[in-house]
Structure formats: structure tokens, C-alpha cells
Amino acid sequence: MITVGAGLLGEALDAQAVAHVAVDWRPPLPVEPGALARVLADPRRAAANGVAAGRMVSARPVLAGVRRAGEALGLPRGVFLHAGPPIEWERASGPMRGALVGAMLLEGLATEPHEAERALASGAVTLEPCHHHAAVGPMAGVVSPSMWMLEVRDAEHGGTAYCSLNEGLGKVLRYGAYGPEVLTRLRWMGEVLGPVLAATLAASGPLDLRALTAQALQMGDELHNRNRAATSLMVRELAPAIVTAAPEHAADVLRFINGNDHFYLNAGMAACKVSADAARNIPGSTMVVAMARNGTDFGVQVSGLGDRWFTGPAGLPDGLYLGAYGPRDANPDIGDSTITETAGLGGFAMAAAPAIVRFVGGDVPDAMAATRSMYEITLAEHPAYQIPALGFRGTPAGIDVALVARTGLLPVVNTGIAGRVAGVGQVGAGLVSPPASAFTSALAALAEAAGEAGQAKDPNM
């Protein structure tokens, strides 16, 4: 027997020990009749998507420096950045609130948590998405002016993007923790790690993140939840310059980086951000240039639609939990790290990282299948980011909203899972789907834009 679509029939046959072949099929997304047709008929689409995808995969991100957020992003005192689409304190989830409280304490805008919460609730601080400042941040993604940022430049198209420094594992601000150990670490990062890395990069010159990412993909990383190879290659590359730039702090800095296999993640996120930003604002392009979550909403931005966000409710990841934690402890999906999937890495590159299944669940064939299915909704195969196990095929890069709508296939995201209570930290890791509604509303807007473009071009109408 051949079964198609939802697994219930297949499961019923399994239960009856009837042999069957599962064929992967799903209905297209429920969009307004005609919208998909209008988008597909937009004469600008093919060329615009070619330009958008071409710019994204030809970007050459280099780690150019490390700078204070206040100065690098022009971030005044009293403005904090956060992950995902715009959100206010009232709708913010536990880990987002916790991280904002921690940033208040770090910046000396409050002396204890309750005072910080009151100030935040009263609007004393302006909250803006990282993405509105050419930046990205993992999990809560909170950036305050005194933090140091990795500065990544696109040597091909000239863009610049930023990401904060990774704090390590355990109780950390990005998962909403704000206890004394979190603040002590952040102060050390501000006083030692940031300046040492700034001096290191100034001495070593730019670090080629395109080459490093390409190597890491051949070493079992998918660059979202597995960054062990990339972190190791980065340490190796920078270690001599760290010693030269700061002999008195070198051992501590190397020990700190070595203690955290995700240290590279933030550099990789900025590299993906600067690559995706190179593809923004191509009229008629239906390519996704950002996917981001604030712990409440999952938002998408599309090249042809400027800086508009298309959002839906953030989902709950399905995966493996740490220790005694379970799904009830999980916060909805959070963080800007979906910029990796936006650029064709992370969940899209799982075939390069079979060992990831020990962390996010599933088995190795699932990881291979995840990558294979993403070719159905993407516009390009990355020329430099190759997957050896697929015969060196390029990663599927450049999500096309129209292909998502037509196939009903949503992007595969793999992610860390934050505890829903502020301060708990990471409770697991797994896979999550974006809400279909983010893509259907983006498609509706694309249909409208296609119509307007058609009218504008036809002087007789």
C-alpha cells in the first residue's frame, strides 16, 4: 500500500503490520485564492530571486573587529536590543524578561530585580529588535550599551553586522538568568574578554568566516546547535594573536572560549546576518532575509517587502530535554539564531552534522531527510558551504515564500530550548517549525505588491 500525508493511516497500517510506503506529501499552505498565482506570475520574481539568492551566497563575511555596542551600534543609554520581531514588556516571555532585568542590573539602571522589573514595566527603557540595528542575538538576544559586539563585514558587498559575545553554558543572560554569577561573568566579559578580543583582531587582521564555516561543515557542524568544529578552528586561528595581544589574560581567555563549544555561534550568526542583509530590498523578490523569534512571536522578513515583519505565534520545540526537564518547562521558541537557517545552515545543513541527532533528537536518516527536503523550498545551493555526505552538494539556501506556500513545507529549525521561567536557563534542544501564518501573511503582502507593481508598470490601467 502507498500512504500519503498525515501519519495516522500509516500508523494504523503499522499497527496491523501491513507493509506500506510513506510518500511525503502535504497540502499547500491555506492562502487566499489567487494570491499564490499572482505571486508566481509576477514577472519580476525569477530575476529578483536570482539576484537575492546570488547576493546572499556570494557574501564573504569576515570577523573584522570587536567593539562596544554603545559605540558600534550608536546605542544610547536607556535603549536595549532584543531578539525577534518587536515586542513590549507586557507580552514578553519569562526568559526575555529575565534577560532584560539582567541588562538593567548590568548597566546600573537598577540595583535589584524588582526595581528593574518596575522600571521596565513603566517603559523606562526603549526596546528595539536587534535586527533593526544590523545585529542579531541568540535566545533572548538582549544587548545593552556596555556589551561588546563581534563586528562582521561582508567583503563582497560591503555590509556590516553585529552579534554579542557568547557567555558560555549554564546560567546565562541569554536564557534569562540574572543572578550574581551571570553579572560577574558579564562584567569580566566587558572588562577583559571584549578588550582582549578587540586587541587580538586588531593584531591578527580579519578572520575569514566564509572559509571557516565551509570547513566546519566538513567537520560535523551545522552551525546552529553544533559549533564544536567552528569553535575549535576559531580558537586555533586566534590563539597565537591572543597570546601576543594580551599575554597576561591569554590563558584565562583561552580557557573561557575552550569551555564553550558554542563560542563560534555568535560570529556565525553575524556572518549569516550580513549575508542575508546583502539580499534585502530587491523589488519582487520572495526570498526570506530574516527569521527571528522573541519568545512570543516568530517573525519573518522578505527581501521584496522591506523591513516589514510577518509574524505568528512562536512554537514549542520538539526535542530532547536536559536532566529532569520536560516539555512543560519549555518556553516558546526564542532567539535570532534562526538567521542560520535563513542563510542555509542550522536545520538546513543537518546532513553535514549526523551527530546533532544526539542533541536534538531523531536519528541520522532524519537529519539527512531534513536537509534534502529543504532543497524543495530554497532558491540556491551554496557554492562554498558543501555537505560531504551528499557528495559535496551545496547547502539549500534562500527560502522562497512562494515555494513554502506551494509545497506546504515549512523551514526546519533546530534550536536550544529555554526554560519558561526566567533564570532557569537551557532545558533542552530540538526541532521547531515556524508558524505557517507568518508565511501566509507574507505571501498575501507579496501578492499585493505584485499587483501594485503590475499597475505601476501599465500606464493604461
Added chain:
Amino acid sequence: MITVGAGLLGEALDAQAVAHVAVDWRPPLPVEPGALARVLADPRRAAANGVAAGRMVSARPVLAGVRRAGEALGLPRGVFLHAGPPIEWERASGPMRGALVGAMLLEGLATEPHEAERALASGAVTLEPCHHHAAVGPMAGVVSPSMWMLEVRDAEHGGTAYCSLNEGLGKVLRYGAYGPEVLTRLRWMGEVLGPVLAATLAASGPLDLRALTAQALQMGDELHNRNRAATSLMVRELAPAIVTAAPEHAADVLRFINGNDHFYLNAGMAACKVSADAARNIPGSTMVVAMARNGTDFGVQVSGLGDRWFTGPAGLPDGLYLGAYGPRDANPDIGDSTITETAGLGGFAMAAAPAIVRFVGGDVPDAMAATRSMYEITLAEHPAYQIPALGFRGTPAGIDVALVARTGLLPVVNTGIAGRVAGVGQVGAGLVSPPASAFTSALAALAEAAGEAGQAKDPNM
């Protein structure tokens, strides 16, 4: 049509565009009638092989220190070690001769190459295999008393094994080069690198090579021709201690190690050596405990047969050549690095390292097939060394001479290719098979030993 065995018929069908299925079959090795049956009937065999394989895969190699060869191996002035089974100057190949000349110059036993050659030809220096001194060396594998050795201990069974420090790429002693830049580098290694690493290990404590190897296999290394992940992990682990132990040399040492993706190879070889040595001298065991080549002969040692070597002519690797080099520039197979295949890594673990095919030739399915076929001639699946792409199956470990003879399937070795002219250096990398005769003569000796054991046990005979 179904074709079996040698490819000629298949190729003929290809030429005629006849569809056919190639079934992997080959005749058993040509051994004396009855020999294989006697070995298979040896009542000691199953249990002895269980002990031998069990000891090898349960070994827990740790990098315990770095010491001078003279002191660590009790190597007196005038004794040099070399790779492979025993050999004399007269039969030594170009790269082996070149490396011996270099060692003469390094040790001050000659002041120019011709003088060194004359002294070596006259027997002024005693040549002994590394394997006779609990050591291994890549390519020519020449060890002279002033060189520094990695000291690897087996925390499970208590053994110790040694390997020299990797010199890097380009013109290096192990490929037979002995020019001024080779000797300058070796002197720096003697004066700086060795002492710094010795101080580092003394400060950091032992480095767990079993854990590091297991991680590297999940990061695309097969630990013979691809050591990028293992080298990166090792640098990352040791960097803080290098800085603390030798702040004035740390940047140079880190730069040196970072310049060479094979730096880990030598530590890995010593780890494989100490693991295989734990399986030596189990009466009745048909398991291989060493495979090694001196550039002229390929030799095998077997657990149940003590320190005897079974040799055959070293083959010419089939692979990819660097620059303008080709097969005519290649030296026959050379080096102790086949200790990696002996322990279930290298060619046996190629399924973990799909990117290796860009270096040794073939395509990814070939690499997968190589590993899969080695399960047919091995006794165990390594419990810690797992291959994610095979669903975390353990690497095939512990070559059984009887299974090799019965299946006709020779171990898959992947290897660097040395230029046949001393001093040329590496000319390529590829795959090579050991000579079948090494295994047939080992099998004959096992048959004889089985007979003797049977007689010794039966007082009526």
C-alpha cells in the same frame, strides 16, 4: 547479468552497454591446503581473539608527557629507529635513506650528506624498527636520540608507547628531506617545541586521547590522513597550559601547531600503538597487532605469534598526486601510520570522514563501502569510536588473519605518498593494499602454531 569478482568481465559488459550488477566476491587467499582449516579449528582461537580484541578496544590511551628519545627509549648514541619491519641500508628506499642521512646530520654524526651516507653504508649506525622499542613513526619514521617523543600511556592496561613530534608539511625529515630548513626546524623542535610541550603536559596533566579520538570521529576525521578536528581539539585543550607553561614561546608554538592539520597524527599513532600492544602475545589469537612499512617491505605482526614479522613487498598507493607529480614519482608504501588501521581507524574509519575523498581520491560512497567491508575481516566494533553516519556503529577493529584469508579481503589502508627520491617530500595521498603474502605467511605460521598447541595438549600424540 550478474558479474562477480575481477572487473574485466564487468568492464567488457560496460563497453557493450549491457546492464549488470557487480557482486563483491573474491577468491580466498592462496594458502597451503588445510592451513586455514587448522587455524579455524584451533580450539583456543575464539577465546584468544575475544581477549585480544577486548583488550585493544578497552585501552584508554592518555598523552602523559613529552620526553627525549634517548632517555625515554633508552636509545644510545649510534642507534636510530625507523618505520616498518627490520631493514638494512642496502635495501632502504630513497626517503628512508634521506631521513637517515638527516638524522646523522642532526645528531652531529656527520657534517655533510655524502659523509653520512658512507657512514650509514658502512654500518656505523645500528638500525632498529620503532616497533621494537614500543614506538611508532610516520613515513620514514626515523628517530634519533635527541628527538622528543610523545609518551602515551594506557590507563586501562598500563602499557606505554611513543611517537615523535610531527614536523609539519613541505620539506620534512619523515619524507626523506634533510636540507638546511629541515635541520633548522628539527633543532627548534628540540630546543623549544619539545621542552614547551613537556612543561605543558606536566602542568595540564594527561590528555585523554580516547575521548579526543571519539570526538574527532564525529567531526570528520578518520585519524590517519585527516586529523584536522583532532588537531584543533588538541590545540584548544592545551592552549591555556601552553601559555602558562611558556609565555615567551607560546605564540610561536601555537602558530607552529596551527600550521599543520596533521599535528595530532603522531599522538594518535602512539595511542593506537599502546592499544594494539595491549593485545599482544595472547596464545592462539589470530588478530593483527601491527602493520608497518619501511618503504621496501610491508610487515604484519600477530598477537599469537609474538614479535615475528610476516612481510611482503610494499605496494604503490593509488590516489591523488600533488601538483605535477604522478605515479612514477611515488615511493612504495612507507611508515608506521598503518597502526591506525590496525586499531580500527584510518582506512577502516573512512565512513566517518567523507571529505577524505578529496584527498585520497574516490567518492563518498567508496569511503562508506571501505568501512563497511572492513567489518568482514575484524573481530570487534569499537565501543567508544563511533561513526555517526553509520548510526553510531563502532569502527571495525581487530583484523583477523583467518578472516582475511577466508574472504580474500585485504585491509584498506589510506596513506600519504612519499616521493621515491630522497628529499622530494610528499607527492600525494591515496589508498593501498598490504601484500597478500604477508597474510598468507602469517596464516601458515598460525597453522603451525595451532598444530604444536594441539600436540602439546594431547599427551597421547
